[in-house]
Amino acid sequence: MLQTLFDIEPRLPEGFTYQPEFISKEEEEHLLQIISSLEMKQMQFHQYEAKRRVISFGQGWSFTEQQLKEGPPIPSDFLFLIKKIAAQRSIDCEEIAQMLITEYPPGAIINWHRDAPPFASIAGVSLKSDCSFKLRPQEKEQQTRKATISLNVQRRSLYIMQGKAKTDWQHSTAAAVDQPRYSITFRTLKSNK
Numbered sequence: 007m008l009q010t011l012f013d014i015e016p017r018l019p020e021g022f023t024y025q026p027e028f029i030s031k032e033e034e035e036h037l038l039q040i041i042s043s044l045e046m047k048q049m050q051f052h053q054y055e056a057k058r059r060v061i062s063f064g065q066g067w068s069f070t071e072q073q074l075k076e077g078p079p080i081p082s083d084f085l086f087l088i089k090k091i092a093a094q095r096s097i098d099c100e101e102i103a104q105m106l107i108t109e110y111p112p113g114a115i116i117n118w119h120r121d122a123p124p125f126a127s128i129a130g131v132s133l134k135s136d137c138s139f140k141l142r143p144q145e146k147e148q149q150t151r152k153a154t155i156s157l158n159v160q161r162r163s164l165y166i167m168q169g170k171a172k173t174d175w176q177h178s179t180a181a182a183v184d185q186p187r188y189s190i191t192f193r194t195l196k197s198n199k
């Protein structure tokens with residue numbers, strides 16, 4: 007039987023876009039080197055410590071205080087990536103209010119959640135490992151197995167989540183198999199849109 011694109015590509019929610027090979031292998035290597043010099047901390051979620059490590063720059067979201075907290079400025083080493091994302095999205099670099107780097111050791115996941123309310127969009131670049139990125143409707147009654155979308159988010163790719171994909175859908179990631187995965191996520195604020 008003839009296979010169409012719809013048989014291969016999952017139908018993505020409105021506001022979610024995915025671009026494989028957004029950065030080159032050299033850029034990935036360079037970013038991993040910069041990240042290795044940063045002091046990442048175990049992710050604290052209320053009283054519980056998650057398996058992943060993080061470091062945040064700019065307007066970070068405090069889960070305990072449920073508000074934005076100004077962190078250190080985004081290091082200039084990442085400017086080339088910010089420029090690339092801003093150009094791809096046709097926005098100004100200054101609109102990127104936060105950069106969050108997450109390290110997922112093998113076995114670590116991020117559970118089902120929606121992104122923090124003050125942010126308008128998230129752009130995510132993946133490094134070192136692919137991951138199975140999942141999306142399901144926010145509405146409990148619609149959270150059927152059939153409605154859950156699994157997308158293989160490859161290393162060096164870019165995804166963007168905004169609009170309905172951010173407000174009406176939850177997302178999670180499955181554990182990377184044998185290597186750590188790093189995600190660098192860039193967020194814009196609602197008030198800037």
Ligand SMILES: O=C(O)CCC(=O)C(=O)O
Pocket residue numbers: 106108116121130177179189191
């Ligand atoms: O690892 C990823 O790409 C997902 C990041 C994420 O969901 C988050 O930072 O809230």
